[in-house]
Amino acid sequence: MTDKQSSNAYWQANIRIIWICIAIWALVSYGFAIILRPLLSAIKIGGTDLGFWFAQQGSILVFIALIFFYAARMNRLDRDHGVDE
Amino acid sequence: MSQFTLNLIFIGLSFALYIGIAIWARAGSTAEFYAANRGVSPVMNGMATAADWMSAASFISMAGLIAFTGYDNSTYLMGWTGGYVLLAMLLAPYLRKFGKFTVPEFIGDRFYSKTARIIGVICLLIISITYVIGQMTGVGVTFSRYLEVSNSTGLWIGAAMVFMYSVLGGMKGITYTQVAQYVVLIIAYTIPAVFIALQLTGHVLPQTGLFGSLNANDAKFLATLDQVVTDLGFNSYTGHHGTTLNMVMFTLALMIGTAGLPHVIIRFFTVPKVSDARKSAGWALVFIALLYTVAPAVGSMSRFNLNTTMWPGAATGQTFSEPAVSLDAIENDPDKQWMRNWQVTGLLNWEDKNGDGLIQYYNEAGATDGELADVVAQQGLQGNELTTVNNDIMVLANPEIANLPGWVIAIVAAGGLAAALSTAAGLLLAISGAVSHDLVKGALNPNISEKGELLAARISMAASILVATILGLNPPGFAAQTVALAFGLAASSIFPVLMMGIFSKRINKQGAIAGMLAGILSTLLYIFLYKGWFFISGTNSLNDVPAEWVLGISPASFGVVGALINFGVAFVVSNATEEPPLEVQELVESIRVPRGAGDAVSH
Numbered sequence A: 001m002t003d004k005q006s007s008n009a010y011w012q013a014n015i016r017i018i019w020i021c022i023a024i025w026a027l028v029s030y031g032f033a034i035i036l037r038p039l040l041s042a043i044k045i046g047g048t049d050l051g052f053w054f055a056q057q058g059s060i061l062v063f064i065a066l067i068f069f070y071a072a073r074m075n076r077l078d079r080d081h082g083v084d085e
Numbered sequence B: 001m002s003q004f005t006l007n008l009i010f011i012g013l014s015f016a017l018y019i020g021i022a023i024w025a026r027a028g029s030t031a032e033f034y035a036a037n038r039g040v041s042p043v044m045n046g047m048a049t050a051a052d053w054m055s056a057a058s059f060i061s062m063a064g065l066i067a068f069t070g071y072d073n074s075t076y077l078m079g080w081t082g083g084y085v086l087l088a089m090l091l092a093p094y095l096r097k098f099g100k101f102t103v104p105e106f107i108g109d110r111f112y113s114k115t116a117r118i119i120g121v122i123c124l125l126i127i128s129i130t131y132v133i134g135q136m137t138g139v140g141v142t143f144s145r146y147l148e149v150s151n152s153t154g155l156w157i158g159a160a161m162v163f164m165y166s167v168l169g170g171m172k173g174i175t176y177t178q179v180a181q182y183v184v185l186i187i188a189y190t191i192p193a194v195f196i197a198l199q200l201t202g203h204v205l206p207q208t209g210l211f212g213s214l215n216a217n218d219a220k221f222l223a224t225l226d227q228v229v230t231d232l233g234f235n236s237y238t239g240h241h242g243t244t245l246n247m248v249m250f251t252l253a254l255m256i257g258t259a260g261l262p263h264v265i266i267r268f269f270t271v272p273k274v275s276d277a278r279k280s281a282g283w284a285l286v287f288i289a290l291l292y293t294v295a296p297a298v299g300s301m302s303r304f305n306l307n308t309t310m311w312p313g314a315a316t317g318q319t320f321s322e323p324a325v326s327l328d329a330i331e332n333d334p335d336k337q338w339m340r341n342w343q344v345t346g347l348l349n350w351e352d353k354n355g356d357g358l359i360q361y362y363n364e365a366g367a368t369d370g371e372l373a374d375v376v377a378q379q380g381l382q383g384n385e386l387t388t389v390n391n392d393i394m395v396l397a398n399p400e401i402a403n404l405p406g407w408v409i410a411i412v413a414a415g416g417l418a419a420a421l422s423t424a425a426g427l428l429l430a431i432s433g434a435v436s437h438d439l440v441k442g443a444l445n446p447n448i449s450e451k452g453e454l455l456a457a458r459i460s461m462a463a464s465i466l467v468a469t470i471l472g473l474n475p476p477g478f479a480a481q482t483v484a485l486a487f488g489l490a491a492s493s494i495f496p497v498l499m500m501g502i503f504s505k506r507i508n509k510q511g512a513i514a515g516m517l518a519g520i521l522s523t524l525l526y527i528f529l530y531k532g533w534f535f536i537s538g539t540n541s542l543n544d545v546p547a548e549w550v551l552g553i554s555p556a557s558f559g560v561v562g563a564l565i566n567f568g569v570a571f572v573v574s575n576a577t578e579e580p581p582l583e584v585q586e587l588v589e590s591i592r593v594p595r596g597a598g599d600a601v602s603h
Helices: A004-037 A050-078 B001-022 B030-038 B042-054 B056-098 B103-110 B116-149 B149-200 B221-231 B244-259 B262-271 B274-292 B294-312 B312-316 B327-332 B335-345 B370-378 B406-444 B450-473 B478-503 B509-531 B559-576 B582-592 B596-603
Strands: none
Touching: A004 A050, A004 B056, A004 B582, A050 B056, A050 B103, A050 B274, A050 B370, B001 B116, B001 B149, B001 B327, B001 B406, B030 B149, B030 B262, B030 B406, B030 B450, B042 B116, B042 B149, B042 B262, B042 B406, B056 B103, B056 B116, B056 B244, B056 B262, B056 B274, B056 B406, B056 B478, B056 B582, B103 B116, B103 B262, B103 B406, B103 B478, B103 B582, B116 B149, B116 B262, B116 B406, B116 B450, B149 B274, B149 B294, B149 B406, B149 B450, B221 B294, B221 B312, B244 B262, B244 B478, B244 B559, B262 B294, B262 B327, B262 B406, B262 B478, B294 B312, B312 B596, B327 B335, B406 B450, B478 B559, B478 B582, B509 B559
């Protein structure tokens, strides 16, 4: 495999991971916390509903997890493609 | 010991710490001045980024914004944190690999155009100057409240402080003072929050206390708060009252605006490696979340405390079971001392309109039916008698409302100053870097020596501080529009152009310039139509009310539309003109892979 092909494959893999993370990022904030909140309103938590929890706490916790997940996956990807530092 | 002495000691100690760091972390080269020689560990950079990011607004105003609006203002919580996910995946690692010093420099190199770089500089200056004025006024207000000096004296003291460590140390000095300032501000925010959560719910963690039960009657805290505020004629706390579309758009505008703020982006130039830039964004969000997950608890609990102060029966959710607080109690009781303290500042005020000796707090607009209408009729109320309640009081008066010891109040004072000063310093560095590196070296005098540029950087830093202080003393009309103007421009210009520069090899000079201009101009137009031309009041063409917004999109949310316009125009124009030169396409290839980032250190 030439360098060019390898770096293309690396970049495609990166884009794929980004799409997965963006989907989760949007699902918890725009989905659970706002648009889907009425659908989840039957799930009660601490005097209110699940959507409220996602809006004020849950989505922030998921954001943190997403960044560390992305960082870890990319470290592995960097090594697999021989482009790590 | 008097409260004033305590405040003086705590603020004095924190300042001595910052000065000590300033002397230790002097910058000897441009690499140190602009990027702390790229030697900052990811965790340290995360902490510095958190302090850089969390401004006077985050520290003082955010809890109040959430307190008085409830669920609808969760937009700030998600919007001001979700941007870090975008930064970590879409911008920070590649810009770190690029390995230069400023955001406009990337725009200029990637789009092989001085014009593009200059447009980048103009956007950066508008964003950062709007933002820094708010920090400077925050410094003035905090000083005048806690140290009994005038607003302007406070501002000059704050400016002298920033001058010390930013002119001497540049990014290096700012980074390590920001780390110290983060520690001060997070302690200051957390201590009163833990106390108030314990008093109300018995939870040590405010985050779980928010969803816990009241000590008073074991009912759920949020359910009781909803009950009390609706009793008093306000919108329910946990309910959704705005439009879903605008809530989505505003959150998205804050997220991509956050990711496009130059003073945040340049923090990621200071870490040694590309992988550190990704990890560092995660740490930054951890440290930010320590405040942002506490803020909704602080907001809701202090609003609850305010209600129970005004209506003692509200403590168990039986709002009207006891009479409202009496004027006599407010004016004489020791535990109402905080109300008298804050009346002096003009942030809180009351008036016994119907002369019954009680101060009834309620929402006049919500008093048309139900139990509240009966109360209004029976007690002969002439209107809400708690005439002024400023949002900011929720954080500032919190320790006093909860009867916490004087040293806690002093820590809150030092924390508010740390939040304002750390953000001001980060912004000033972004401003002075754009002036000395992009304008002086990039456009006016490309052959300037390393030593000459370092001197130019220090001079432009000193000049920026002076300008910011003068603007802070006489805030212009646009200063109050930070959210609309700074976030709108960052979202509609800087974020899209950086993203396209990294993720597309096809976007060329013409596309980037046309896209940026279209994004900025459409966003400014929409803001000016509703807020007045150049924010001169009375010159607005349309009323700034939800009913008149196009599709219900507020001016502060329009950055999202501006960003879409930017992407669209850049795409169309680029495809109609020639491809970028080969070396630019190779530059894009190289910033996409991490290997070799260490080589970029020496520039």
